[in-house]
Structures are given as structure tokens and as C-alpha cells.
Amino acid sequence: MQTIDMASTELRQLNSTLQAQSKEIVESDWVIENTRGAHALAVGLDAPINVTIKGSTGYYCAGMNKQANVHVTGSVGPGVAENMISGSVTVEGDASQYAGATGHGGLLNIKGNASSRCGISMKGIDIVVHGNIGHMSAFMAQSGNLVVLGNAGDALGDSLYEARLFVRGEVKSLGADCIEKEMRPEHMEFLADILKRAGADARPAEFRRYGSARKLYNFNVDHADEY
Amino acid sequence: MDKTPQTLPRQSWTFSNEINSEIRRAAATGIYDIRGGGAKRRVPHFDDLLFLGASISRYPLEGYREKCDTSVTLGTRFAKKPIELKIPITIAGMSFGALSANAKEALGRGATAAGTSTTTGDGGMTDEERGHSEKLVYQYLPSRYGMNPDDLRRADAIEVVVGQGAKPGGGGMLLGQKITDRVARMRNLPKGIDQRSACRHPDWTGPDDLEIKILEIREITNWEKPIYIKIGGARPYYDTALAVKAGADVVVLDGMQGGTAATQDVFIEHVGQPTLACIRPAVKALQDLGMHREVQLVVSGGIRSGADVAKALALGADAVAIGTAALIALGDNDPRWEEEYQKLGSTTGAYDDWHEGRDPAGITTQDPELMQRLDPVMAGRRLRNYLSVMTLECQTLARACGKSHVHNLEPEDLCALTIEAAAMAGVPLAGSSWIPGQSGF
Numbered sequence: 001m002q003t004i005d006m007a008s009t010e011l012r013q014l015n016s017t018l019q020a021q022s023k024e025i026v027e028s029d030w031v032i033e034n035t036r037g038a039h040a041l042a043v044g045l046d047a048p049i050n051v052t053i054k055g056s057t058g059y060y061c062a063g064m065n066k067q068a069n070v071h072v073t074g075s076v077g078p079g080v081a082e083n084m085i086s087g088s089v090t091v092e093g094d095a096s097q098y099a100g101a102t103g104h105g106g107l108l109n110i111k112g113n114a115s116s117r118c119g120i121s122m123k124g125i126d127i128v129v130h131g132n133i134g135h136m137s138a139f140m141a142q143s144g145n146l147v148v149l150g151n152a153g154d155a156l157g158d159s160l161y162e163a164r165l166f167v168r169g170e171v172k173s174l175g176a177d178c179i180e181k182e183m184r185p186e187h188m189e190f191l192a193d194i195l196k197r198a199g200a201d202a203r204p205a206e207f208r209r210y211g212s213a214r215k216l217y218n219f220n221v222d223h224a225d226e227y
Numbered sequence: 228m229d230k231t232p233q234t235l236p237r238q239s240w241t242f243s244n245e246i247n248s249e250i251r252r253a254a255a256t257g258i259y260d261i262r263g264g265g266a267k268r269r270v271p272h273f274d275d276l277l278f279l280g281a282s283i284s285r286y287p288l289e290g291y292r293e294k295c296d297t298s299v300t301l302g303t304r305f306a307k308k309p310i311e312l313k314i315p316i317t318i319a320g321m322s323f324g325a326l327s328a329n330a331k332e333a334l335g336r337g338a339t340a341a342g343t344s345t346t347t348g349d350g351g352m353t354d355e356e357r358g359h360s361e362k363l364v365y366q367y368l369p370s371r372y373g374m375n376p377d378d379l380r381r382a383d384a385i386e387v388v389v390g391q392g393a394k395p396g397g398g399g400m401l402l403g404q405k406i407t408d409r410v411a412r413m414r415n416l417p418k419g420i421d422q423r424s425a426c427r428h429p430d431w432t433g434p435d436d437l438e439i440k441i442l443e444i445r446e447i448t449n450w451e452k453p454i455y456i457k458i459g460g461a462r463p464y465y466d467t468a469l470a471v472k473a474g475a476d477v478v479v480l481d482g483m484q485g486g487t488a489a490t491q492d493v494f495i496e497h498v499g500q501p502t503l504a505c506i507r508p509a510v511k512a513l514q515d516l517g518m519h520r521e522v523q524l525v526v527s528g529g530i531r532s533g534a535d536v537a538k539a540l541a542l543g544a545d546a547v548a549i550g551t552a553a554l555i556a557l558g559d560n561d562p563r564w565e566e567e568y569q570k571l572g573s574t575t576g577a578y579d580d581w582h583e584g585r586d587p588a589g590i591t592t593q594d595p596e597l598m599q600r601l602d603p604v605m606a607g608r609r610l611r612n613y614l615s616v617m618t619l620e621c622q623t624l625a626r627a628c629g630k631s632h633v634h635n636l637e638p639e640d641l642c643a644l645t646i647e648a649a650a651m652a653g654v655p656l657a658g659s660s661w662i663p664g665q666s667g668f
Contacts, residue, residue: 015446039439044376044447059436060443064376079430083374098430102371104415120429121371123415140425142415159423161416217420218403221257 002027006041007034014041018068021047037077042070045087062089065106078115081108084125097134100127103144109198116153119146122163128198138165139175147194149202157210161217165210166191168202177216181209260492261400263581263591264551265393265484265528270501272484273535275648276641277657280627288626295622296632299546301523302384302453302476305445309453309476310362310384312546313342314618315633316536319481319527319550320366320386320457322348324401324410324422325488325581326554328355330590332603333557335359337610341618346386346548348488349399349424351413352378359607364455367444369398369425372414379448384477386455387441389428389466392485392528395459395499399424400489405584407593437473445474455479460500460528464508471518479548480509482528486551488591489582502528502539504651507638510543519543520634533620540621541636542652556613557606558588 004014018030022045030051035041039058042051045068053061056074066085075093084103094112101117103125110127116134119127124144132150139155141163151169158175164187165178174180183204191204238244249260281287288295302309318338323331325348332355338345344362347353351373357363365382367374379385390396401410401422411418431440441454456470457479470478482502487495506526513519526539527548539547551559560568562575564587571578571585581591589600625633628640642657643649649656650663660666 011446012450016449019449040443040446043443046376059439060430063443064379064447066376078436082430083371083376085375101430102374104375117429121425123371139429140423161420217417219258219400219421 001029001031003031003033005033006036006038011038011040015043018042018045018049018051021045021049025049035074039077042068045070048087056093065089075112080110081106081125084108094131095129099129100125103127105144107194107197113150119144119163122146126194128194128200130198130200132169135172136175138163138178141165145190145194147191147198147200147207149200157212159216160212162212166207167210168206168208171208171210174210177213178210179213181211183207183209261489261582262492262495262579263486263488263490264495264579265486266496266499266501268496270483271503271645271648271651272501272529273503273538275503275644276538276652276654277644278537278541278624278628278640279642281629286629288629288631290623290626293626294631295626297618297622299523299634301455301525301546304476304518304522305450305474306384306453306476307449307451308383310344310364312344312362314614315540315546315621316341316530316614316617317343317364317525317546317548318345318553319485319548320346320348320364320388321550321554322350322401322488323353323356324348324350324405324414324593325591327589327592327598327601328353329598329601329603330554330557330606331356332359333601333606333610334553335363336603336607337553337556337614338362340607340611341614343614344383347382349401350410351375352382353413357381359603366457369428370414370423371429372422372424376447379444379452382452384453384455385444385448386457386479387437387444387475388457389437389470390459390461390481391457391487392460392481392483392499392502393487394490394494395461396426397490397494397498398426399487400582402489402582402584405582405593410593434469434473437469441474453477455525457481459483459485460502460505461498463500463505464512467509467512467524468516471513471516471522475522477523477525478509478513479525479527480505480544481548482526484529485527486554501651502526502530503648506539506542506544507651507653513543520545533617533622534624536617536621537624537633537636538641540633541640542638545634552613553610554590556610557590558601558609559586559590561588564588 032053035055043063046066051070053072058077060079062070067087070089078096079098081089082101084106086106088107090109095114097115099114099118100108102121108127110129113131114129114133118133118137122141122144128147135153138157141160148167152171155175157178188204299315339361346364364384367387403419453476455477456475458466460482483499523545526544567587586592589597641654
């Protein structure tokens with residue numbers, strides 16, 4: 001295990017060191033200390049390494065992650081794991097806005113709450129939030145899964161496409177073209193697996209599923225009032 | 228006299244036949260008109276400016292002998308690897324999806340042969356365009372369709388698109404008929420559905436966030452790539468200043484004549500400012516910040532000729548970008564397809580239903596049969612020829628003004644033919660020393 005102290009390390013040096021593991025893994029386990037809320041920590045990684053960030057971070061922590069497993073012991077600022085391709089990002093605390101935005105793959109596991117627009121425009125990522133999520137979450141979500149153990153704010157899944165949303169608690173309101181859907185066996189099976197992977201204490205039967213009514217997929221003037 | 232004289236039928240200027248046809252179309256369909264291209268209305272433009280040329284106090288350069296440099300370097304502020312272009316004319320962002328693969332390949336071929344760059348669009352980067360474009364700018368758009376770190380790293384520059392001239396404040400729509408299997412796969416959406424491109428980015432709001440977003444992109448790409456910020460011609464002074472504040476290497480400024488693949492006609496014609504009106508405020512913002520030439524300015528929106536290029540540079544731009552003109556060079560709206568344009572209810576020069584995917588020229592389509600009409604090698608050659616002519620024209624004008632580099636052109640080389648153009652361009656009305664808004668009434 002190698003430790004990088006951000007009190008004495010430039011951001012460029014940190015990311016450059018971690019990104020270099022994509023060419024040759026010289027160390028599989030990394031610990032980053034004294035983050036002091038820095039932005040763009042551990043971004044653009046592309047190697048099956050484990051990175052533990054002690055403390056809280058600013059914007060875009062683990063942005064565009066590929067393969068790496070990033071673990072944040074504190075809370076994260078806006079855009080954690082934005083556009084993640086693969087690997088995993090775990091947040092022990094809370095997440096600010098846009099968590100997992102536009103993510104293509106991998107698992108974003110938030111142990112606390114996530115703010116507004118969680119999973120916005122997601123494109124295949126799996127997101128598990130153990131607490132609550134804010135308004136406009138999964139806006140224009142294209143694919144992937146958003147699993148929420150707590151409650152969801154206003155306009156959940158507004159204008160979403162093929163992403164699947166699972167909420168255990170209350171949903172304040174659904175967005176345009178988002179409806180509740182039947183929980184079928186494959187959904188129960190999926191939930192059982194992802195809840196186990198996320199270390200979440202919940203049963204699949206407690207969740208409701210939401211998805212696209214697909215009424216707005218092709219513009220129809222008679223649907224203009226639904227936006 | 229056995230007949231009372233009649234007045235001639237008088238058409239209304241307010242309710243012209245064109246306006247009336249749109250009212251009838253709206254009444255019949257219940258939906259606004261969607262089309263491609265930029266503003267078609269007459270607005271003050273580069274045609275309203277003239278170069279003064281040499282005189283007793285300005286010495287010209289010999290047109291066929293003395294050197295007039297056209298090279299331009301973009302991204303000198305922060306990027307480790309700025310882009311070196313042979314000519315000050317680049318190809319603007321246009322997506323695979325809106326354009327056929329053959330058209331994208333042709334743009335790459337033509338631009339590369341001319342020594343300049345081309346740009347991806349809202350749909351990600353294709354292997355074809357990367358392979359055929361020696362210098363490729365990768366657009367970072369609100370939709371993030373196909374966005375991934377590998378393509379960021381294999382790009383030569385990254386353009387964060389905040390807005391475009393045809394629709395400042397608007398998103399996009401690629402209608403279902405153009406969503407083939409490949410386009411759908413690249414965008415991670417079902418085949419055949421309308422694909423909306425958001426009007427704002429999903430994970431940042433405002434210039435302070437943008438600065439951090441750019442930091443992230445630079446960290447992912449090792450600070451190698453020039454970062455462009457593209458803005459529509461809305462508030463060019465403040466948007467340029469904020470782009471500089473956010474850390475841009477290059478500002479791309481697109482006026483209302485700049486084209487789009489598909490947007491509401493009302494948006495194209497009624498939002499944003501003419502290109503001519505945008506340049507001087509943007510240059511002033513750069514000058515006020517001490518960043519003119521340090522942060523490069525690329526101007527687009529209605530650039531058609533070497534004269535337009537020279538005038539944009541004289542007003543302070545470092546380079547220009549062309550989109551619509553490049554498509555025409557490839558073969559868009561060519562008279563050879565007139566019969567088919569007629570069948571589509573249009574005519575040569577007016578065809579703008581690019582979103583429908585039935586382009587007879589095989590450019591704005593994903594139809595396999597139509598696509599085959601465009602030979603990417605020949606079309607690329609035409610684009611190279613056109614870029615070459617524009618460059619020669621620009622050099623001709625620069626030499627006439629005594630400039631050994633096209634960047635040495637300046638506002639003092641220009642006059643305006645109209646009061647409006649004089650005010651917008653900040654140059655004197657021809658035959659006077661009057662610059663409306665600057666030198667009294």
C-alpha cells in the first residue's frame with residue numbers, strides 16, 4: 001500500500017501517478033490523505049487498482065473512472081463518478097448534486113444521501129443510494145439502474161428513457177413520462193444481487209420500480225402539455 | 228369607358244405569401260416548423276464592409292511574390308500541445324448522426340489536405356473521422372453522447388460547447404428516422420426514437436463550475452489538449468470574459484447565421500445576434516483582460532469566402548470556422564439534385580429539411596442508398612479546393628493592405644457601407660470618420 005499526502009502533493013502529481021498505473025501497475029492499493037475538499041481527485045483512472053480517499057472531496061471525484069475501485073471515507077462534492085465507464089466508487093458519507101451523471105457503467109455506491117439530479121443522463125451505470133435522493137434525479141436517464149433505499153424528491157425520472165429506477169421509500173412526485181411499473185422476477189433478482197454488492201440492508205420486495213411510459217419517445221403535438 | 232379602372236392587387240408586406248404559407252402550415256399540423264441551417268433573414272454581414280487597400284501611407288505587398296503567412300496556433304495559454312494550423316479556417320462541429328459517415332470522412336479528408344482541423348459533434352467520435360482527420364477537435368456537449376476518456380485522450384483539442392449561434396439557449400433534436408442501429412448504439416438509446424440533446428450541461432452550472440469542469444478535463448488529459456469553449460452569439464462580451472475566467476485556451480464564437488442540424492425555425496430566426504455584431508465585443512473582452520492573442524478567438528456563422536475570413540480576422544479573430552459552406556462544398560444543395568428537391572417540396576439552395584434524413588446529396592442522411600451518392604474522396608477534394616481558394620483570397624486582401632501575415636489585418640483597414648454595419652463592426656462609415664456609438668452622433 002502506498003500513501004499520498006495531499007498536504008505536500010500537487011493535484012497533477014497525484015492524478016498522473018494514479019493514471020500511470022494503466023501502463024504498469026506498480027502498486028494496487030493507494031491511500032490519499034489530507035484531501036481538504038480538493039476537486040478532480042483520482043480522475044481518469046484506468047487500471048484495476050484500489051484507491052482509498054480519506055476525508056471529503058470537492059467536485060468530480062473519480063470522474064470518468066475505468067476499472068479502479070475508489071473508496072471515499074467522507075462526503076463528496078458535485079459530480080462524483082461523473083461519466084464513469086467501469087469499476088466502482090463508494091462514498092461513506094453524502095453526495096452533492098449530479099452524482100453519477102452520464103455514467104456509462106460500473107457501480108456508484110453512496111452510503112449516505114445524494115442531492116438533486118442524482119443519475120442525471122445516466123447511460124448504463126448502476127447507482128445505489130442508501131439514504132435519500134433530491135429532486136430531478138434520473139432526469140433524461142438513458143439506461144442503467146438507480147436504487148434508492150430512502151425517499152426520492154420531486155420529478156423523479158423526468159423525461160427518462162430506458163433506465164430502471166427502484167425506490168424503497170416515498171417518491172414525492174414523478175417527472176414527465178415516468179410511471180410506476182410492475183416488479184417482475186428479473187427485477188427482484190437484479191435487486192437482490194446489487195443490494196448484496198452494495199452491502200445494503202434491504203429486501204427486494206420492499207422496492208417499487210419506476211420507468212418510462214415511452215409516450216414521449218417520438219414528438220407528438222398532442223403530448224405537448226405533458227412536458 | 229365601359230370598364231372601371233381597377234387597382235392592381237396589392238400584397239401585404241406584413242402578411243406576405245411566405246408568412247401566410249407558414250400560418251397555413253401551422254394551422255394544418257399544430258407544430259412549429261423544424262429545419263436545419265442558420266438564420267436566413269438579411270442581417271448586417273461582412274458584405275457590408277470593405278477593405279480600404281493600400282495608399283500613400285500604406286504599402287501593399289506584391290501579390291504573387293511577397294510572403295503572406297496564414298498559419299495559426301490555437302491553444303497557447305495552458306495546453307502542452309497547441310494545435311498548429313496552416314490556414315486560419317477550421318471545420319466547425321457537426322455530428323455523425325446529423326451527417327452521414329461519408330460526409331464526416333470527406334470533411335476529415337478535405338481539412339487534413341488543407342492543413343486544418345475538423346470537429347466532432349453531438350454523437351461522439353467515429354473511427355472514420357479520427358482516422359481521416361489529422362487534427363480533430365472533440366466536442367464536449369450537454370448530452371455527452373458517446374463521451375469517454377479514451378476519445379478525450381485521442382483528440383487533439385476539446386471543445387466545451389456552451390451554445391451555438393443558431394440557437395443560443397437551445398438544445399437539439401435528432402429525429403427518429405435518422406437513428407440507425409449504429410447511431411443508436413453510439414448514443415446508448417433505442418433505435419428509431421427522437422433523441423433530445425439537452426440545452427445545458429448535466430454536471431455544472433455557471434462559470435465557477437465550468438472552471439472546475441475544465442480542471443477535471445485537463446487532469447484527465449494530462450494538460451496536453453487545448454480547451455476551447457464554444458458560445459453562441461448572445462452576450463459576446465460577458466460570455467467571452469467568463470470563458471477566459473473559466474480557463475479557456477480558445478473561445479469559439481458562433482453568430483446567428485451559424486447552422487444547426489435541426490431546430491425550430493422561430494429559434495433560428497429570432498434568438499441571438501448576427502456574427503458581425505459579436506466579434507468586436509468579444510475582442511474587447513479579450514483586450515480588457517489582456518488576453519487578446521493569448522486566448523485565441525475563432526469566429527463562425529456565415530463565413531463564405533476569403534473576404535469574409537479576412538474581415539473577421541481584421542476585426543480581431545484569430546481564425547474562423549465553417550460549417551454550412553463546407554457542406555455546400557461537399558455537394559449540399561447542388562443543382563444536380565433539383566428534380567429531387569422539387570419532389571421534397573423544396574428547391575436548390577433552399578433545401579433545409581436536414582432532420583428528415585432524405586437529403587438527395589447524401590450528406591445529412593443515414594439512408595444507405597443516399598449516403599452512397601457522396602464519394603468521400605471526391606468530396607474531400609472539393610473541400611480542399613474550396614479551403615485553398617478562401618485562403619488565397621484572404622491572402623490577396625491582406626497583401627493589398629500591406630500585411631505579411633493575415634493576423635496583421637486590423638479594423639483600420641476597413642470601412643462600412645451602412646450605418647448598422649459601422650456600428651456593429653466598430654469601423655467608420657465609408658466616406659466619413661463616423662463610427663456610430665463611438666464618435667458622437
